[in-house]
Amino acid sequence: MWKRTTQPIRSLPPHxxxxxxxxxxxxxxxxxxxxxxxxxxxGSGLVLGGLLAIYNAANAxxxxxxxxxxxxxxxxxxxxxxxxxLHEWIHGxxxxxxxxxxxxxxxxxxxxxxxxxxxxRRDEFxxxxxxxxxxxxxxxxxxxAFLPAGLAQWVALAVMMNAGGAIGxxxxxxxALRFAPSALIRDEEDSMRVFVxxxxxx
Numbered sequence: 001m002w003k004r005t006t007q008p009i010r011s012l013p014p015h016x017x018x019x020x021x022x023x024x025x026x027x028x029x030x031x032x033x034x035x036x037x038x039x040x041x042x043g044s045g046l047v048l049g050g051l052l053a054i055y056n057a058a059n060a061x062x063x064x065x066x067x068x069x070x071x072x073x074x075x076x077x078x079x080x081x082x083x084x085x086l087h088e089w090i091h092g093x094x095x096x097x098x099x100x101x102x103x104x105x106x107x108x109x110x111x112x113x114x115x116x117x118x119x120x121r122r123d124e125f126x127x128x129x130x131x132x133x134x135x136x137x138x139x140x141x142x143x144x145a146f147l148p149a150g151l152a153q154w155v156a157l158a159v160m161m162n163a164g165g166a167i168g169x170x171x172x173x174x175x176a177l178r179f180a181p182s183a184l185i186r187d188e189e190d191s192m193r194v195f196v197x198x199x200x201x202x
Contacts, residue, residue, distance in 0.1 A: 008099030009119040009184060016184060016195040022175050023191035024168045025108050033167050040133075041164030048141065048156040055145055055152070062145040070150025076157075083158040087132040087165060088113040094128040107190050114187045119195070122176050125185040129173050133166040 024033065055062075071079075091113035092102030100115035120128065140159035144152045172192050176185060184195045 015198050017198045019196045020194045025190040037164040037167040044160045044163040063148055064146050069148045076154040079154050080158045080161055083162045090132040090135050094131040098124050112189050114189050119184045119186050122181050122183045126173050126176050129169040136162045
């Protein structure tokens, strides 16, 4: 499913036309993204909080006791904040996997990873968009079972922050899914452009 079997696309085919542009940092949309980010944040918090409660009730049999039982709050906050560049790095590695060169930066205090001039097939774009949410959640959640409570709470917060911060990726995925798999999508730092094949006249 994740194997790349096609060549990267760097120029728009002549029979494609722009169907939609969605800018994440448009003020009204940015406001609603921040509001809706509460949903994945709260959802992941309930799941992770429940798992931590289960581990504690079971006396955490999988915990690696050689690890420190806790870390200073400053280091914990640093761990949580480091999930932001890690999120973008994972985007970048997914971009690289599909044959393009990632570029990293920040715009309006929002970190991004993009690929200048690159066009992604719809499903490629969706996989790149969701890679950090899926990857960090898939690694961070089971990791809780092996960490002492003092460390596990910080990892849980990092996973929660990543889930909340992925709301833009989820939104862009929802936009991409409105179009056929043949659609091509260009990422432009804070926006996405969707191109679809125009009907050919016989």
